[in-house]
Amino acid sequence: MSIKNRKVGIxxxxxxxxxxxxxxxxxxxEDMLPIAEKMDQMGFYSLEVWGGxxxxxxxxxxxxxxWERLRTLRxxxxxxxxxxxxxxxNLVGYKHxxxxxxxxxxxxxxxNGIDIFRIFDALNDIRNVKKSIEEVKKHGKHAQxxxxxxxxxxxxxxxxxxxxxxxxxxxxxxICIKDMAGIMxxxxxxxxxxxxxxxxxLPVQMHTHYTSGMGGMxxxxxxxxxxxxIDCANSALALGTSQPATETMVAILNDAGADTGIDLDEVSTxxxxxxxxxxxxxxxxxxxxxxxxxVLRYQIPGGMLSNFITQLKEQDAADKLPEVLKEVPRxxxxxxxxxxxxxSSQIVGSQAVLNVLAGERYKMxxxxxxxxxxxxxGKPAGKIDEAFRKSIIGDEKVITGRPADFIKPEMEAxxxxxxxxxxxxxxxxxYIMFPAVAKDxxxxxxxxxDLNVCEEPKKEEPKTSPAQAEASETDSQQIPVxxxxxNNIVINFNANVANLNVNVVDGNNxxxxxxxxxxxRFVPVGTTRPQPVQKRIxxxxxxxxxxxxxxxxxxxxxxPGKITKxxxxxxxxxxxxxxxxxxxxxxxxxxxxxxxxxTITKINVSEGDAVKSGDILAVIE
Ligand code: CO
Numbered sequence: 001m002s003i004k005n006r007k008v009g010i011x012x013x014x015x016x017x018x019x020x021x022x023x024x025x026x027x028x029x030e031d032m033l034p035i036a037e038k039m040d041q042m043g044f045y046s047l048e049v050w051g052g053x054x055x056x057x058x059x060x061x062x063x064x065x066x067w068e069r070l071r072t073l074r075x076x077x078x079x080x081x082x083x084x085x086x087x088x089x090n091l092v093g094y095k096h097x098x099x100x101x102x103x104x105x106x107x108x109x110x111x112n113g114i115d116i117f118r119i120f121d122a123l124n125d126i127r128n129v130k131k132s133i134e135e136v137k138k139h140g141k142h143a144q145x146x147x148x149x150x151x152x153x154x155x156x157x158x159x160x161x162x163x164x165x166x167x168x169x170x171x172x173x174x175i176c177i178k179d180m181a182g183i184m185x186x187x188x189x190x191x192x193x194x195x196x197x198x199x200x201x202l203p204v205q206m207h208t209h210y211t212s213g214m215g216g217m218x219x220x221x222x223x224x225x226x227x228x229x230i231d232c233a234n235s236a237l238a239l240g241t242s243q244p245a246t247e248t249m250v251a252i253l254n255d256a257g258a259d260t261g262i263d264l265d266e267v268s269t270x271x272x273x274x275x276x277x278x279x280x281x282x283x284x285x286x287x288x289x290x291x292x293x294x295v296l297r298y299q300i301p302g303g304m305l306s307n308f309i310t311q312l313k314e315q316d317a318a319d320k321l322p323e324v325l326k327e328v329p330r331x332x333x334x335x336x337x338x339x340x341x342x343x344s345s346q347i348v349g350s351q352a353v354l355n356v357l358a359g360e361r362y363k364m365x366x367x368x369x370x371x372x373x374x375x376x377x378g379k380p381a382g383k384i385d386e387a388f389r390k391s392i393i394g395d396e397k398v399i400t401g402r403p404a405d406f407i408k409p410e411m412e413a414x415x416x417x418x419x420x421x422x423x424x425x426x427x428x429x430x431y432i433m434f435p436a437v438a439k440d441x442x443x444x445x446x447x448x449x450d451l452n453v454c455e456e457p458k459k460e461e462p463k464t465s466p467a468q469a470e471a472s473e474t475d476s477q478q479i480p481v482x483x484x485x486x487n488n489i490v491i492n493f494n495a496n497v498a499n500l501n502v503n504v505v506d507g508n509n510x511x512x513x514x515x516x517x518x519x520x521r522f523v524p525v526g527t528t529r530p531q532p533v534q535k536r537i538x539x540x541x542x543x544x545x546x547x548x549x550x551x552x553x554x555x556x557x558x559x560p561g562k563i564t565k566x567x568x569x570x571x572x573x574x575x576x577x578x579x580x581x582x583x584x585x586x587x588x589x590x591x592x593x594x595x596x597x598x599t600i601t602k603i604n605v606s607e608g609d610a611v612k613s614g615d616i617l618a619v620i621e
Contacts, residue, residue, distance in 0.1 A: 002257075014233045018237035018238065028062055038269070047083065049070075050114065061449050063447060070113055081142075086119045087121070089102060089132070098404060125379050126166050127401075142173045145163075147176070148341045149339070155381060157191060168200055174204070174205060186214065204227045206222045212291060223258070237278060298325050328352045331351050336381065347372055350368070351365065366590060427442060555580055556617065557612075560612050574598065
């Protein structure tokens with residue numbers, strides 16, 4: 001089919017999704033600026049530079065103020081429209097916020113330079129994008145609604161065109177088809193875009209990830225059907241789990257006589273810069289395969305897959321991956337077939353991991369799954385079996401209205417909480433979305449990661465540690481345990497070591513066996529970070545477990561992950577239901593609460609520690 005003289009815009013994602021997909025969202029503003037002027041001259045339809053995971057990551061790992069980044073980029077890009085990814089009522093966080101937070105966030109984003117807001121909801125529940133559309137229009141900006149693409153009985157062409165019609169009525173200026181897993185086949189894309197053009201009539205932008213190898217072909221069929229803009233990344237940060245390459249698409253489209261507004265020779269001069277940059281960030285490079293066949297088979301987004309691998313390895317359960325991959329679609333079906341995208345991918349993913357690790361489905365259930373089944377995330381397209389729902393949440397109330405209608409205004413309360421530490425609206429929003437990280441950031445406690453050093457500085461070891469052992473990749477070591485000082489030893493082991501076996505040889509020695517993890521990947525998306533040095537405390541008295549603690553006294557985590565917050569100290573009096581720890585797992589923050597009233601007699605973990613499901617974090621007596 002001829003696309004001669006057709007206008008096809010290219011959005012360049014290199015400064016947001018490109019490095020979010022391939023370099024764990026670690027690209028720094030200082031590395032964007034040297035190339036900005038050149039990129040600004042290329043004739044891109046728009047540049048995606050902000051939102052998604054960049055807000056969290058810039059604070060958490062780079063000690064960068066995300067608002068400052070936006071202002072800086074706005075100044076640097078004088079000709080090109082700037083675009084951001086906004087998770088509807090979740091904004092750039094992982095849960096729903098009150099309407100007053102949405103108002104303030106969009107106002108600040110518009111003021112600081114965003115032209116096009118790409119708004120989506122993980123469940124495609126349009127009630128969750130309504131407020132964002134209204135606010136974006138209020139500030140005179142472009143509201144693009146992204147519909148997440150997934151497969152399942154509920155997802156017919158009519159399903160997508162019905163959403164298109166409704167968001168058009170709500171004021172959307174354009175529609176994006178968000179194929180976050182990279183599983184949309186070219187011929188389906190043709191049918192879908194044709195239907196949207198026919199039934200809705202808004203401009204259509206296509207977003208995909210190259211993971212399955214179909215992205216470029218899918219774009220072509222979508223363009224033939226009338227798609228107006230495609231998302232591409234610079235070749236140096238394209239393909240794999242990132243977008244199709246800009247240069248390739250420009251070459252094809254220009255040759256066919258379409259009007260991309262971009263010169264192939266010109267745009268080809270950008271790659272040298274980004275190639276060098278990618279090498280600079282090699283510590284975070286995900287080194288993905290050219291084609292990930294698991295995505296084709298299981299339709300699981302690439303980022304989710306690498307999260308699984310990391311999480312299972314941390315639990316010494318890497319061999320469970322095939323089981324988890326089979327469990328994901330089952331959990332997804334139980335939850336009404338939601339698309340797998342932030343945060344639903346984490347909700348489904350962590351529950352699937354739990355189901356496999358616990359050896360019994362739904363023996364342990366995450367707080368998010370409970371909230372999801374109570375309707376707090378919205379309504380999925382598929383059906384949820386009521387008996388299943390009841391087996392998880394009992395007789396608790398299920399919300400049927402717009403979830404945000406049940407959330408009280410949050411701005412004033414947060415202001416009181418943080419006090420003078422947040423000097424303005426921007427800082428207050430940082431705090432509302434990422435309380436712990438923003439507090440550390442505003443207090444100046446965050447140190448930007450070192451790109452050259454593989455091991456992060458860790459907190460001091462507990463003074464009581466009687467013996468320490470630096471473990472290497474050696475096969476077996478015997479570590480003496482000093483008799484005088486208690487019965488715990490602290491073992492530091494390296495990231496490329498998995499499967500630690502501890503055997504008590506005699507009263508004084510432990511036999512440690514390691515096997516090589518030969519980990520080549522780093523985790524994308526700044527949350528389930530690789531833990532270069534992990535530290536666990538093992539009692540040496542007999543078996544390596546906390547079997548001495550009775551089930552009622554021990555505070556355990558159901559979810560494997562990382563301790564990000566310890567709220568209480570030994571000696572504190574605590575009552576049932578109080579939050580004691582936050583465990584972060586697959587991007588989700590989970591509260592661990594006290595199961596009874598009492599006094600804390602022991603805390604076994606500190607912030608930054610990796611924990612397994614069932615680990616005893618503290619003891620209350
Ligand atoms: Co994406």
